[in-house]
Amino acid sequence: MRNYMQDTDHYGKLWVWTAVIVILMVPAAICLRYGAWPEMTAVLKGLLGVAPIYWTVGVIEVITYTPMLGVGGTYLAFVTGNLTSLKAPSALNAMENAGVKPGSEEGEVISTLAIATCSIVTTLVLALGVVLLALITPILNSPILAPAFDHILPALFGGLAVVYVSKNWKLSIAPLVFMVALFTAVPSLAGSVGVLVPVGVIIALAAARILYKKGWV
DSSP, X not given: OHHHHHHHHHHHHHHHHHHHHHHHHHHHHHHHHHTOOOOHHHHHHHHHHHHHHHHHHHHHHHHXXXXXHXXXXXXXHHHHOOIIXXXXXXXXXXXXXXXXXXXSHHHHHXXXXXXXXXXXXXXXXXXXXXXXXXXXXHHHTOTTTHHHHHTHHHHHHXXXXXXXXXXXXXXXXXXXXXXXXHHHHOGGGGGXXXXXXXXXXXXXXXXXXXXXXXXXX
């Protein structure tokens, strides 16, 4: 298992930095093709507004999701993207069905396989969608389906929440009450879910510690 982890870490870093280079080459190729390079001051001004947010969320997501997904699953999920809405639910659901815990050797393997399968299926669905885009565009833009698309992410995590909350519902009370109160008081924070995930984790851990000390869990 140690050799597996070392190899996974090595190839994971290789693919992550390869993905970074490929992503950066797209705008560079466009600039080279058309001979239009933005001024550095304009680039820095644009980055100043968005980069700190993405850097913060990126660091938080690595810290939050790595214990859940394992080494291989984390690298694969961050390279293929759509981690919160697809990769994490797929890995957690697969580990739940297999009866293994996140962070274990079995969980490492199951999580990686689940995320790899999810990536392949997602790619095939996207490819099919591109091919059939002209046919399915009227369906996707239908006002009837609009509410469904708005609730895909809550539905995914709602299903997972039922499974995990039912195991020990007492631990869910504190973060649930806090988040409901927070979003009710400040609805605009709905766009900052990525930053608030670790806040909920900290609240859940603190509440669990208190309940454990009192002998309630």
